[in-house]
Amino acid sequence: DIQMTQSPSFLSATVGDRVTINCKASQNINKYLNWYQQKLGEAPKRLIYNTNSLQTGIPSRFSGSGSGTDYTLTISSLQPEDVATYFCLQHNSGNTFGAGTKLELK
Amino acid sequence: QVQLEESGPGLMQPSETLSLTCTVSGFSLTNNGVGWVRQPLGKDLVWMGTIWAGGSTNYNSAVQSRLSISRDTSKSQVFLKMNSLQPEDTGTYYCATHPFGSPFDYWGQGVLVTVSS
Numbered sequence: 001d002i003q004m005t006q007s008p009s010f011l012s013a014t015v016g017d018r019v020t021i022n023c024k025a026s027q028n029i030n031k032y033l034n035w036y037q038q039k040l041g042e043a044p045k046r047l048i049y050n051t052n053s054l055q056t057g058i059p060s061r062f063s064g065s066g067s068g069t070d071y072t073l074t075i076s077s078l079q080p081e082d083v084a085t086y087f088c089l090q091h092n093s094g095n096t097f098g099a100g101t102k103l104e105l106k
Numbered sequence: 107q108v109q110l111e112e113s114g115p116g117l118m119q120p121s122e123t124l125s126l127t128c129t130v131s132g133f134s135l136t137n138n139g140v141g142w143v144r145q146p147l148g149k150d151l152v153w154m155g156t157i158w159a160g161g162s163t164n165y166n167s168a169v170q171s172r173l174s175i176s177r178d179t180s181k182s183q184v185f186l187k188m189n190s191l192q193p194e195d196t197g198t199y200y201c202a203t204h205p206f207g208s209p210f211d212y213w214g215q216g217v218l219v220t221v222s223s
Contacts, residue, residue, distance in 0.1 A: 032207075044210070049211070050208070087151055094164075095153035097151040097153070
């Protein structure tokens with residue numbers, strides 16, 4: 001089974017900051033990597049699919065990159081409404097989520 | 107507009123069988139797969155299994171022996187059945203659309219299941 005290591009587990013940032021969240025797969029996942037945002041008490045929302053494709057309706061400040069085993073979600077300018085937990089998901093072989101990154105405002 | 111809604115009992119006893127229903131609208135189950143994802147309280151999301159548009163299924167090996175996913179296309183419903191429940195099965199259960207190669211683009215709101223004696 002493919003394991004996903006997500007970092008950091010907790011992140012505190014200021015409005016306007018550039019924020020990056022990382023996921024590392026235990027083997028090559030061929031860019032089959034999605035990113036999700038989950039706000040408190042809500043269902044997850046897909047932000048990015050297949051490494052760098054932006055889901056319809058998601059602000060362009062969200063972007064994804066990576067290849068092989070290493071992937072990154074970037075928020076170019078943090079907004080207050082971005083406070084949430086972020087998860088990665090590999091779907092190259094089965095489906096495995098990362099442990100999540102809790103993003104808070106400093 | 108794609109919508110999914112989970113329903114089922116909130117409280118179960120250990121060793122019982124859990125039955126959940128996911129009622130969908132805005133798409134056909136014969137054109138789109140549906141997966142189930144579990145989230146124990148405060149913990150990681152875990153994919154449990156998926157029923158594909160053609161009706162075949164795939165399960166997470168960790169729960170495969172206890173899990174069954176089926177559907178009624180005429181009612182636009184997908185069913186999850188999991189036996190031999192234990193307290194560690196407690197969590198929020200979500201159904202989500204699972205197009206082949208593009209998982210979990212739309213989600214239901216989730217249903218909280220508590221397993222306790």
